[in-house]
Amino acid sequence: MATSPTTTNGTATSYIDRIREPRWLNSEEAEVGSYAVKSGLAQMLKGGVIMDVVTADQAKIAEDAGAVAVMALERVPADIRADGGVARMSDPNMIEDILKATTIPVMAKSRIGHFVEAQVLQALGVDFCDESEVLTPADHEFHSNKWAFKMPFVCGCTNLGEALRRIGEGAAMIRTKGEAGTGDVVEAVTHARAVLGEIRRLQQLPEMELMTAAKNMGAPYDLVLEVHRTGKLPVVNFAAGGIATPADAALMMQIGVDGVFVGSGIFKSGNPAQRADAIVQATTHFDNPDIIANVSRNLGEAMVGISSRELTESERLAKRGW
Amino acid sequence: MPLNIGVLALQGDFQEHRAMLESLGAIVTEVRLPHQLEGLDGLVIPGGESTAIVKLANRWGIPDALRRFIDNGGAVWGTCAGMIVMARELTEPEPEPFGLMDITVSRNWFGRQVDSFETELSVKGVPGGPIHAVFIRAPSVREQGEDVQCIARLEDGTPVAVRSGKLMATAFHPELTPDTRIHELFLRLSAGDLSSV
Numbered sequence: 160m161a162t163s164p165t166t167t168n169g170t171a172t173s174y175i176d177r178i179r180e181p182r183w184l185n186s187e188e189a190e191v192g193s194y195a196v197k198s199g200l201a202q203m204l205k206g207g208v209i210m211d212v213v214t215a216d217q218a219k220i221a222e223d224a225g226a227v228a229v230m231a232l233e234r235v236p237a238d239i240r241a242d243g244g245v246a247r248m249s250d251p252n253m254i255e256d257i258l259k260a261t262t263i264p265v266m267a268k269s270r271i272g273h274f275v276e277a278q279v280l281q282a283l284g285v286d287f288c289d290e291s292e293v294l295t296p297a298d299h300e301f302h303s304n305k306w307a308f309k310m311p312f313v314c315g316c317t318n319l320g321e322a323l324r325r326i327g328e329g330a331a332m333i334r335t336k337g338e339a340g341t342g343d344v345v346e347a348v349t350h351a352r353a354v355l356g357e358i359r360r361l362q363q364l365p366e367m368e369l370m371t372a373a374k375n376m377g378a379p380y381d382l383v384l385e386v387h388r389t390g391k392l393p394v395v396n397f398a399a400g401g402i403a404t405p406a407d408a409a410l411m412m413q414i415g416v417d418g419v420f421v422g423s424g425i426f427k428s429g430n431p432a433q434r435a436d437a438i439v440q441a442t443t444h445f446d447n448p449d450i451i452a453n454v455s456r457n458l459g460e461a462m463v464g465i466s467s468r469e470l471t472e473s474e475r476l477a478k479r480g481w
Numbered sequence: 482m483p484l485n486i487g488v489l490a491l492q493g494d495f496q497e498h499r500a501m502l503e504s505l506g507a508i509v510t511e512v513r514l515p516h517q518l519e520g521l522d523g524l525v526i527p528g529g530e531s532t533a534i535v536k537l538a539n540r541w542g543i544p545d546a547l548r549r550f551i552d553n554g555g556a557v558w559g560t561c562a563g564m565i566v567m568a569r570e571l572t573e574p575e576p577e578p579f580g581l582m583d584i585t586v587s588r589n590w591f592g593r594q595v596d597s598f599e600t601e602l603s604v605k606g607v608p609g610g611p612i613h614a615v616f617i618r619a620p621s622v623r624e625q626g627e628d629v630q631c632i633a634r635l636e637d638g639t640p641v642a643v644r645s646g647k648l649m650a651t652a653f654h655p656e657l658t659p660d661t662r663i664h665e666l667f668l669r670l671s672a673g674d675l676s677s678v
Contacts, residue, residue: 196597199617199657203528203562206492225536227492227529262573263530264594264618286594286618309595443491443537444513 192309194331200264200287200311201332201395204228204418208408208439209397211235211422213253215260217431224435228264228287230420231257236293236340236476237423237462246294248276254283266313271480272298274307281310287332288312290325292479293339293422302480305329315399317350317477319357320376323386326394327379333392335416336477337400340423342464344407346477347400348414354396355415362390400477403428403462405441405455412445429459484671487512487521491537493529493562497656501664515546523556523647523671526563528617528654531588534566535576544579556647556671557581564650565620572623582648583626590621590639590652602653604642605632606678607662614641614653621652632678644678647671 207227212218218229233249234242248269258265264286269276276297277288290303292315302325305312311331316322322333335354337347357376364372364387373383385393398411399420408419421438428434437454444450472478486502488495490511499509502525512518524547526534538544551557559567568578568586578586591598594617602614614633622640625631633642633651641652647670655663669677 190600191598192595193599195599195615195657196594196617199615199654200594200597202494202497202654202657203530203617205494205496205529206490207530207533222532223536225492225533227533262575262588263532281595284593284595311594439533439537440540447513 194329197309197311197331198394201313204264204332204397205395206443207418208435208442209266209418209420210425210435211420212257212426215256217426218257218261218265220432221425221435222261222263224432225439226263226435227418228266229257229261230266230268230289230422231285232268235423235426237342237427238340239293240340240465240474240476246270248273248279248294251279251283254280254285258284268294269303270294271296272301272303274303277303277308277310277312281308285310290314290330292336292476296479302328305331313397315477315480316354318353318376319361319386320378321480322354322392322396323376323378323382326382326392330394332395332397334397334399334420336480337398337402338467338470339400339476340465341401341467341470342403342424342427342462343467344401344403344410346467347398347402347407347411350400350477351398351411351414351416354392358386358390358392361387401467402438403464404458405434405437405451408438409441409445409451412442418442424462427462429461434458434461483508484522484668485510485520486668486671487518487524489513489524489526489534489538489543489563491529491543492533493527494654494656495525495527495529498525498527498560498664501656501661502668505661505664505668507668512543513541515542518546518550518555521550521555523558523667524550525667526557526559526566527656528561528563531562531565531578532576534562535578538566538579547579547581551581551648554647554673556649556667558649558651558667558670560651560654560656561617561619564622564652567648567650569626582643582645582650583629584622584643584650585624586620587623588620589618591616591619594618600635602633602635602641604663604666605630606644606666609662612655612660612662613658614655615657616641616653619652622650630678644670646675647673 306329335350403424
């Protein structure tokens, strides 16, 4: 059965479709940087591991281990946490070195609301921008307008309302914030369970309660309607913030995310190449405990870690953004 | 009898393929290990990162199993990264493709993500007018063997879809649009019906 090519996800009324429809329906020419290709790249990353790297050599190790993308940054979150001060976008030279060193997609971080850092990343040819709470926010009130870019964005969230606000601003991918740089998975679990649980609750609500639900979670009504109808986020949803072992990665996959970011967990561990490989295997075979057991052997020291309970409120990166 | 179709579920957008194939009446199996290929009529290799898919496949002997699967009459369709891993050869040193189809492929032919695009495309064997094709960091076919047929080109002549017997490869992602016609074509190939192409 052939269907009209006026929609991309099978439903003529979805929010995303309405936003993107006019952009190519009236266009004779190929369209570059549309929402379909931005959210589509995120689809291609699913079931995969995105690894933080600070050098071209690390990027190569990540690629060889089977990472689906690398996050180029000057300091991993554990070091940003230890060093203190203002954390900003990385040096363009360093990002370019990593762009040259690898054939997989390269992500880089901008500060929340720092749309000029994002413009710079797009100019460098970065494949995905992470508007990230790991860096020091540049705006206390507003996040960047991500519709203005042909480079896709991923944004962090701690609950469904926050996820839908970021999608409303044009994010093509969502990740849980977790608590970056701790090696403690508990916050990633908390945020993933919050998002997925709220989706299940939204599905159960009668239609007359959806506007109030949208008001209470501070989310765009159109997106609330869409989640109510489809039972899932309209974009890919990864876990991030504290994943340090193969079992952590598989835990997040079994809870129901689409893939994982591993920040400090790999290159702050004793044997990065072997740990990277093991986390990739565990993410694919997340429901096969025999394989997870097999790859978890003799990985050496995991990153030292900080219990997220020991952090003060001001040390919590997940509190950044709104 | 419904067809039994596998989707290689190591990494990538295999759920989108699965949903579309199921909507067309196929019984779909996720394939992560070689023994899961048994009893299948066809296998889809989804979009994803080709380096990751190759790495994960090699670990458990998937490439050899796939060559046996094809020798025994199985159909295989690769989309984007799937096209890359099916190739006999790449113009880049890495990754090492499975060599399932006599094509030479270039990765990221159109550039980085900021160059990704969507366009209209006519595909041989697909009735009802052009399809809407989504290209994401897409590859293209640079050389093809004599028994390989190009079934779609961009306006500038760049080959973006090829077929040889029951093997098919597309540089774009039919699974990201609601149009099921390419999936229907693959189900016909999997059933052994080569009459439309």
